[in-house]
Amino acid sequence: xxxxxxxxxxxxxxxxxxxxxxxxxxxxxxxxxxxxxxxxxxxxxxxxxxxxxxxxxxxxxxxxxxxxxxxxxxxxxxxxxxxxxxxxxxxxxxxxxxxxxxxxxxxxxxxxxxxxxxxxxxxxxxxxxxxxxxxxxxxxxxxxxxxxxxxxxxxxxxxxxxxxxxxxxxxxxxxxxxxxxxxxxxxxxxxxxxxxxxxxxxxxxxxxxxxxxxxxxxxxxxxxxxxxxxxxxxxxxxxxxxxxxxxxxxxxxxxxxxxxxxxxxxxxxxxxxxxxxxxxxxxxxxxxxxxxxxxxxxxxxxxxxxxxxxxxxxxxxxxxxxxxxxxxxxxxxxxxxxxxxxxxxxxxxxxxxxxxxxxxxxxxxxxxxxxxxxxxxxxxxxxxxxxxxxxxxxxxxxxxxxxxxxxxxxxxxxxxxxxxxxxxxxxxxxxxxxxxxxxxxxxxxxxxxxxxxxxxxxxxx
Amino acid sequence: xxxxxxxxxxxxxxxxxxxxxxxxxxxxxxxxxxxxxxxxxxxxxxxxxxxxxxxxxxxxxxxxxxxxxxxxxxxxxxxxxxxxxxxxxxxxxxxxxxxxxxxxxxxxxxxxxxxxxxxxxxxxxxxxxxxxxxxxxxxxxxxxxxxxxxxxxxxxxxxxxxxxxxxxxxxxxxxxxxxxxxxxxxxxxxxxxxxxxxxxxxxxxxxxxxxxxxxxxxxxxxxxxxxxxxxxxxxxxxxxxxxxxxxxxxxxxxxxxxxxxxxxxxxxxxxxxxxxxxxxxxxxxxxxxxxxxxxxxxxxxxxxxxxxxxxxxxxxxxxxxxxxxxxxxxxxxxxxxxxxxxxxxxxxxxxxxxxxxxxxxxxxxxxxxxxxxxxxxxxxxxxxxxxxxxxxxxxxxxxxxxxxxxxxxxxxxxxxxxxxxxxxxxxxxxxxxxxxxxxxxxxxxxxxxxxxxxxxxxxxx
Numbered sequence: 001x002x003x004x005x006x007x008x009x010x011x012x013x014x015x016x017x018x019x020x021x022x023x024x025x026x027x028x029x030x031x032x033x034x035x036x037x038x039x040x041x042x043x044x045x046x047x048x049x050x051x052x053x054x055x056x057x058x059x060x061x062x063x064x065x066x067x068x069x070x071x072x073x074x075x076x077x078x079x080x081x082x083x084x085x086x087x088x089x090x091x092x093x094x095x096x097x098x099x100x101x102x103x104x105x106x107x108x109x110x111x112x113x114x115x116x117x118x119x120x121x122x123x124x125x126x127x128x129x130x131x132x133x134x135x136x137x138x139x140x141x142x143x144x145x146x147x148x149x150x151x152x153x154x155x156x157x158x159x160x161x162x163x164x165x166x167x168x169x170x171x172x173x174x175x176x177x178x179x180x181x182x183x184x185x186x187x188x189x190x191x192x193x194x195x196x197x198x199x200x201x202x203x204x205x206x207x208x209x210x211x212x213x214x215x216x217x218x219x220x221x222x223x224x225x226x227x228x229x230x231x232x233x234x235x236x237x238x239x240x241x242x243x244x245x246x247x248x249x250x251x252x253x254x255x256x257x258x259x260x261x262x263x264x265x266x267x268x269x270x271x272x273x274x275x276x277x278x279x280x281x282x283x284x285x286x287x288x289x290x291x292x293x294x295x296x297x298x299x300x301x302x303x304x305x306x307x308x309x310x311x312x313x314x315x316x317x318x319x320x321x322x323x324x325x326x327x328x329x330x331x332x333x334x335x336x337x338x339x340x341x342x343x344x345x346x347x348x349x350x351x352x353x354x355x356x357x358x359x360x361x362x363x364x365x366x367x368x369x370x371x372x373x374x375x376x377x378x379x380x381x382x383x384x385x386x387x388x389x390x391x392x393x394x395x396x397x398x399x400x401x402x403x404x405x406x407x408x409x410x411x412x413x414x415x416x417x418x419x420x421x422x423x424x425x426x427x428x429x430x431x432x433x434x435x436x437x438x439x440x441x442x443x444x445x446x447x448x449x450x451x452x453x454x455x456x457x458x459x460x461x
Numbered sequence: 462x463x464x465x466x467x468x469x470x471x472x473x474x475x476x477x478x479x480x481x482x483x484x485x486x487x488x489x490x491x492x493x494x495x496x497x498x499x500x501x502x503x504x505x506x507x508x509x510x511x512x513x514x515x516x517x518x519x520x521x522x523x524x525x526x527x528x529x530x531x532x533x534x535x536x537x538x539x540x541x542x543x544x545x546x547x548x549x550x551x552x553x554x555x556x557x558x559x560x561x562x563x564x565x566x567x568x569x570x571x572x573x574x575x576x577x578x579x580x581x582x583x584x585x586x587x588x589x590x591x592x593x594x595x596x597x598x599x600x601x602x603x604x605x606x607x608x609x610x611x612x613x614x615x616x617x618x619x620x621x622x623x624x625x626x627x628x629x630x631x632x633x634x635x636x637x638x639x640x641x642x643x644x645x646x647x648x649x650x651x652x653x654x655x656x657x658x659x660x661x662x663x664x665x666x667x668x669x670x671x672x673x674x675x676x677x678x679x680x681x682x683x684x685x686x687x688x689x690x691x692x693x694x695x696x697x698x699x700x701x702x703x704x705x706x707x708x709x710x711x712x713x714x715x716x717x718x719x720x721x722x723x724x725x726x727x728x729x730x731x732x733x734x735x736x737x738x739x740x741x742x743x744x745x746x747x748x749x750x751x752x753x754x755x756x757x758x759x760x761x762x763x764x765x766x767x768x769x770x771x772x773x774x775x776x777x778x779x780x781x782x783x784x785x786x787x788x789x790x791x792x793x794x795x796x797x798x799x800x801x802x803x804x805x806x807x808x809x810x811x812x813x814x815x816x817x818x819x820x821x822x823x824x825x826x827x828x829x830x831x832x833x834x835x836x837x838x839x840x841x842x843x844x845x846x847x848x849x850x851x852x853x854x855x856x857x858x859x860x861x862x863x864x865x866x867x868x869x870x871x872x873x874x875x876x877x878x879x880x881x882x883x884x885x886x887x888x889x890x891x892x893x894x895x896x897x898x899x900x901x902x903x904x905x906x907x908x909x910x911x912x913x914x915x916x917x918x919x920x921x922x
Contacts (some may be wrong), residue, residue, distance in 0.1 A: 028832030051638035052631065054515035054522075054649050059628035059738045061516050127740065128589035128602060141589060143740065150744045167520035170513065177512035178529075180654030182643065188515050194728070267655070277520045279588065279604065283611045 001030045005120075005336065006140055006155035008126045008280070010038035010321050011045015012107060013061075013161035013314035016329035018116040020385075024333060025117045032336065035153060036120045037142055043111065045163055047104045053188040058145035060125055068191030069215050069438045070100045073207060075446065077416040077425065078396050079322045082386040084110040084124055086424045095428035097412035099438035106238040107322070113432070129158065136309060140280075157336050158280065161313040163289065167277040170270050173203075175250030182267040186212060189269055192219035194395060199223045199264065201255055203247055204271030205233050212269060213241055214408055218433055225263060227255075234410040276315065286312055291317045291369055293362075294355045299348040301355075301375060302328050303335065308342065311335075319372045323388070327376050330383035340382050369397040392419045409433050424444075462491045466797065467601055467616035468580075469587045469741075471499035472506015472524075473783050474622035474775035477790035479577040481846075484544070485794060493797065496614060497581045498603055500524060504572065504581065506624055508565045514649040519606035521586055524627045526735075529652030530676050530899045531561045534668060538877040538886065539857050540783045543847040545571040548884045556889035558873035560899035568783070587741040590619065597770060601741075618797050622774040623737065625752065628738040631731050634664075636711030643728040647673060650730055653680035660684045660725065661817060662716055664708055665732030666694050673730060674702055675869055679894055686724060688716075696869040737776065746771055752778045754823075754832055755816045760809040761834060762816075763789050764796065769803065772796075780833050780858055784849070788837050791844035801843050830858040853880045871893050 005021075007014050014036055021031045040056075040063055042048050050056070050064045072079075075096040080086060086094060089109040094102070111117075127150065138158045143150050168185035176183060182194075186208040192215050200221055202209045205228035213224045217240050224241040226233065232243040245258040256262045276295075278286045285307060289295035295315055297305045304310040313328050331352040334340045342348060355375070362371050373394040380387060396416055403411035410430040415425035428435075429445065466482075468475050475497055482492045501517075501524055503509050511517070511525045533540075536557040541547055547555060550570040555563070572578075588602040588611065599619045606613050629646035637644060643655075647669040653676050661682055666689035674685045675835045678701050685702040687694065706719040717723045738754075739747045746768060748757035756776050758766045765771040774789050792828040795801045803809060816836070823832050834855040841848060857877055864872035873893035876886035889896075890906065 051640075051644065053645065055629060057631065057633075059522065059740075061520065061522055062912055141743070143744075148744060148747070148749060168516060170518065172518075177510075179512075180652070182655045183512065183651070184514065190644070191641070194643045275520055279520075282602070283604075283609060286609070288609060 001032045001125075003156040003336075004033040004154070005035070005157045005159065006153060007034065007036040007137065007159040008140075009045065009161035009163065010040075010043040010120050010122075011161065011163055011314075012035050012047070013163070013325040013329070014038070014045070014159070015043060015107070015111050015116060015351065016322070017159055017161060017313060017323040017332065019111060019114060019326070020121055020329040020333040022114045024337070029431060032156075033154075033195055034119050036116075037070070037124045037126060038120055038122050039125045039145075042123050043117075043122075044104055044107055046165060047100060047107055049100060049104075051190060053184075053190065060145065062187075063163065065165050065187045066100055067189050067212075067215075067285070068193075069436070070211070070220065071412055071432065072097045072099075072103060073211050073401055073412075073440065074319075075396055075414070075416045075425075076106075077418050078320065078393055078400070080418060080420050081110055081326060082388040082420050083326075083417060084113075085421045085423070087263050089420065089423055093426040094443075096414060096416045096425040097428075097432065099440075099443060101438065101440040103297070104444050105440060124353060129281050129285065131282070131285060131310075138310075157309045157311065159289075159311045159313060159332065160281070160315075162278070163277045164315055165274045167275040168270070169207045169273045169275050173247055173249055175252075176268070178252065179250045179265075179268060180253050181265060183270075184268075185272070187274070192216040192221060195267055197218045197222050198266035200225070201247070201263075201265040201268045202226045202271050203268065205229065205231065205243070206273065208271035208273075209233065210235070210408070212271060213237075217241055218409075219436065225255075225265070227257060227292070235405065238409065287312055287315055289315070292359065293317050293360045293368060294375070296352065296356060299342060299352060300331060300379060302332055303342065303348075305345060305348050305352065310329075312447065316372070316375075317372055319369050320376055320393070324372070324376050327379040327383065327385050330385040331379045334383055344394065365401045366398050369394050369401075389419050462493045464617040464767070464797075465494040465615070466496075466618045466620065467599065467614060468495065468497040468620040468763055469601075470506065470622035470624065471501075471504040471581050471583075472499050472622065472624055472775075473508070473639040474624070474786040474790070475499070475506070475620070476504060476568070476572050476577060477783070477786040478620055478622060478774060478793065479580055480575060480787070481790040481794040483575045483577065484791075485798070493617075493693060495580050496616075497577075498585045498587060499581055499583050500606075502583050503637060504578075504583075505565055505568055507626060508561060508568055510561060510565075512651060514645075514651065514676050517585070521606065522628070523648075526626050526648045527561055528650050528673075528676075529654075530680065530897070531672070532873055532893060533558045533560075533564060534672055534873075535780075536857055536861055536875070536877045537564070537567075538879050539854055539861070541879060541881050542571060542783055542787060543849040543881050544787075545574075546879060546882045546884070548879065548882055554884050554887040556709070557875060557877045557886040558889075558893065560735075560866045560901075560904060562764060562899065562901040563904050566901060573661045575762070590742050590746065592743070592746060592768060592771075599771075618770045620772045620774060620793065621742070621748075621776075623739070625737045625776055626735045628736040629731070629855065630734045630736050633683035633731055634708055634710055636713075637729070639713065640711045640726075640729060641714050641725060644731075645729075646733070653682060657681045658683050661686070662708070662724075662726040662729045663687045663732050664729065665734065666690065666692065667732065667734060669732035669734075670694065671869070673732060674698075678702055679870075680897065686716075686726070688718060694864065699870065708716065731825065748773055748776055750776070753820065754778050754829060755813070755820045755836070757813065757817060760803060760813060761792060761840060763793055764803065764809075766809050766813065777833070777836075780830050781837055781854070783799065784854075785833070785837055788840040788844065788846050791846035792840045799834075826862045827859050830853055830862075850880050 049066045056062050123146045127143045130139045138155045140153050167185040168186050209226050216224050226243045227247040248256050254264050254376050310334050311332050314325050373390050417424050486492050510527045517523050549673050584607045588604045589601045599616045601614050629648040631646050677685050687704045688708040709717050715725050727774050772793050775786050834851050878885050
C-alpha cells in the first residue's frame with residue numbers, strides 16, 4: 001500500500017481514525033502509512049482535562065474546555081462504542097451519567113488495547129499546510145513544541161480531527177471593558193469553587209450556560225442569572241437560577257438587560273459558543289461554517305468537496321458523539337482504501353444541499369436527533385462498523401431531552417439500558433445534586449457516603 | 462529602489478521602523494516598498510489594552526498583557542523619543558509616571574503625524590514563513606482574520622517586531638490542578654478589583670509581581686504574598702505585602718513554601734515571565750533565547766546571524782524601551798539601505814560573543830543599565846537618530862532604582878527633568894497611592910480632587 005495518511009488531532013475523532021485502520025489490520029489486510037499529530041501531551045482531546053487557561057505550557061491556544069465537576073450531560077448509552085461497551089471496559093454496570101474522569105478512562109480503555117500510541121506524536125502542532133495540485137499531496141509543517149523544532153511531512157490524505165469546541169466566540173458588550181469582576185469565556189471556566197457565595201451572570205442559552213449554571217448552583221453560588229438572545233432554555237429552575245432577556249450593556253458592576261431590568265454581578269461567564277478554526281490551513285481548504293448538523297462543503301459530512309483527499313471528522317454539532325466519529329472514521333478509511341466510490345463534484349454538491357435543506361426544515365430537538373440518526377445510518381450502510389440499533393439510541397436521546405425538561409437537577413440520576421449489549425445501568429450510589437466529588441475513586445466507591453459534613457470536608461467547603 | 466520590506470507587528474518597535482523610513486522619505490530620499498502587518502485591530506502593541514483574556518476575537522493568542530490601573534513603572538523621561546518629546550505632544554509639562562492611556566496617547570501622537578497607517582494591515586497575523594535560499598526572499602503567509610482569508614507576500618527583508626511579553630511562561634506546581642480559587646498568569650490579570658478583600662499569592666519576583674502586588678495593595682486586597690525562587694524583591698513592603706520562599710505545592714486552597722510555612726489563598730497569579738515565541742517562523746530562523754540584555758545570534762542585537770536579511774527589533778530585556786527601539790529601527794533602516802556594512806559571519810559571531818560575555822559579567826541593576834546604555838550608544842554611532850545624552854538617561858534609571866528601593870509606594874510621585882528638552886516634569890495633582898482612577902480624563906483634571914468618597918464613587922468602590 002503506497003499512500004500516506006496524516007491525522008491532525010488525537011481526540012475522539014482522531015483516535016477513531018486510528019482504531020478504524022487497526023480493525024482493518026487485524027483482519028489481516030494491509031493499511032497505508034499513518035501518522036497522527038497531537039498538540040496536547042496526551043490523547044483524549046476535549047476529555048484530557050487541563051487546569052491551565054488561555055494558552056498552554058508552550059504558548060499554544062488551549063484545546064480543552066473541560067472543567068472540574070463536569071459530568072456527562074447525556075446518557076452514556078448514547079455515546080457508547082459499538083465495538084467496545086461500557087460493561088466490557090468496567091466489568092460491571094455503572095450509572096448512566098459518569099463524570100469526566102470515568103468517561104476518559106472508557107475512551108482510553110479501547111485505544112489502549114491497540115497499538116495506536118505508536119502512530120501519535122504528542123506536543124506537536126500543525127503550523128501550515130501547502131497543497132500541491134500536481135502531485136495531489138499535502139506538505140504539512142509541524143512544530144515540535146517541547147523541542148522548539150519545525151519539520152515537514154508529505155501526505156496523500158489529510159484528516160483534520162481538531163474539534164470545534166476550542167476557539168471561544170466572545171462578543172463585546174458595551175461596558176464589559178470596565179466590569180470590575182472576573183470575566184471569562186466558558187472555555188476558561190474551570191469549576192464553580194471560586195464563585196461560591198457570588199452572583200454570577202452567564203451570557204448564552206446553550207449547553208454551556210445550562211451546565212455551568214446548574215454546577216454553580218450545586219456548588220454554592222448565591223445566584224445565577226442566564227441571559228438569552230432569542231429564547232430562554234426554559235427549564236424548571238431552582239429559585240437561585242433565573243433567565244433574563246438579552247444583555248445590553250454594563251455600567252460598572254451592573255448589567256442591564258433588554259427587558260429594562262438590571263442586576264449587580266461579581267463575575268460574568270460568556271457561554272456564547274465556539275468558532276470552527278483551522279489556522280494551519282490555507283483558506284481555500286478551510287471548512288467555513290457555524291456550528292450545525294450539516295456543514296456545507298463536506299460530502300457525507302466528511303470529504304471536503306474542493307479537494308477530496310482532505311477529510312474532516314467530527315465537525316458537526318453533536319447529539320451523537322463517539323459512535324458518530326467511529327462511523328465517520330470507518331467510512332473515511334473505506335473511502336481511502338478505494339472501497340467507496342464517490343460521484344462527481346456536482347452530484348456531491350447536490351447531495352450536500354439535500355442534507356442541508358433537510359436540516360433547515362428541522363424545528364424541534366427531536367427533529368435534530370432524527371436528522372443526525374439518519375446521517376449516521378447513511379454512513380453505516382457503507383461500512384463494516386459493528387451495526388447497532390440507531391433508532392433505539394434516538395429514542396434514548398428523546399427521553400433524555402424530556403428528562404432534562406422535567407427536572408434539570410435530577411435527570412442525571414436516571415438510568416438507561418445499553419443498546420449495544422442490553423446491560424442495564426446501575427443506579428449511582430449518590431444523587432448527582434449531592435455528589436460534590438467528581439473523581440474516579442469516589443465514583444467507584446461501594447458504600448454510600450451519606451455524611452454531608454464529610455463530603456464538605458473532602459471538598460474543602 | 463527595488464526591494465521590499467515586510468514588518469510583522471505595529472507595536473512600538475514596528476512603528477519605530479515605519480517612522481525611521483518616514484524620516485528618510487522626508488529628507489527627499491527614496492525608500493523601499495514597505496508593508497506592515499498587525500494581529501490586533503489597532504497599533505500600539507502591548508500598549509493597546511484589551512479586556513479580553515486568553516484568545517482574542519478571532520481566536521488568536523492575545524498579544525496584550527496590560528491591566529487596568531497600570532501606571533508607568535519607570536520615569537517617562539527614560540523612554541522619551543528624541544524626535545518627539547512629551548512637551549511637544551502634550552503642550553505642557555506632565556508628571557513623570559503617567560498611566561497607560563496617557564502613554565498610549567503619546568506613542569500614537571508621534572505616529573499620527575506620519576502616513577504610517579497606510580502601510581499597516583490590521584487584524585492580520587503571520588502564519589508561516591518559507592525562506593528561499595536561492596532568491597534570498599521570504600514567502601510569508603498571512604491570515605486576514607476578519608475575512609477568514611489567507612494570502613502570500615514575498616519580501617527581501619523581514620522585520621520581526623512581535624515583542625516578547627505575550628506568551629506566558631507558566632510552570633506547574635503539584636496540587637495547582639485542584640486549587641479551588643482563581644488561577645491565572647499575569648498575562649491574563651486585568652486589574653485588582655475582583656480580588657478586593659482577598660488573600661492572593663503571586664508567584665515570581667520580577668516586575669509583574671512587584672507591580673501587581675502594589676496595585677492589589679492599593680486597590681484593597683486583604684493580603685499579598687509574593688513567593689520568590691532565589692531572591693526576594695527586597696522592597697520595604699507595607700504590612701499587607703509579604704515575601705516568602707519558593708512555593709513547593711498546594712493542598713486544596715493552601716500553598717506550602719520551602720521554608721515550611723503555609724497559607725490559605727483565594728487566588729494565585731503566576732508572575733513567572735514570558736517566552737520568546739515565533740510560531741510563524743521555521744525553527745532555523747527562530748530567535749531562541751530567554752529574556753536577557755543580549756540574546757545570542759543577533760548581530761548588533763538586530764541582524765539574525767544565520768540569515769542577514771532577517772531582522773529582529775526589541776528582543777532584548779528592557780530598561781530602555783521606545784528610544785532603544787528607535788535606535789534599532791534607524792540602524793536597521795540604514796543597514797537595509799546599504800549605508801552600514803557588516804563584517805563576515807565569524808566576525809559577527811565574535812562581536813556577539815563579546816557583548817554576551819560582557820552581559821555575563823554584570824551583577825547589579827546599575828551594571829545592567831550601563832550595559833544597555835553602551836549598547837544603544839554603539840547603535841546611535843551608526844545612525845542619524847537625533848542624538849541625546851544617554852549618560853543622563855542612565856543616571857535617571859539609577860535614581861529610579863533607588864527611589865523604588867526607598868519606597869515602593871511613593872516612587873511614582875517623584876518628578877524628573879527631560880533629557881531631550883530639559884523640561885521639568887510637573888508634580889501630579891494626586892499622590893499615586895491615592896489615585897484610583899487611571900483614565901486620561903482624570904490625569905488631565907486641573908483641580909486636585911481631595912474628596913476620597915468621590916474617588917470611591919467614581920471607581921465603584
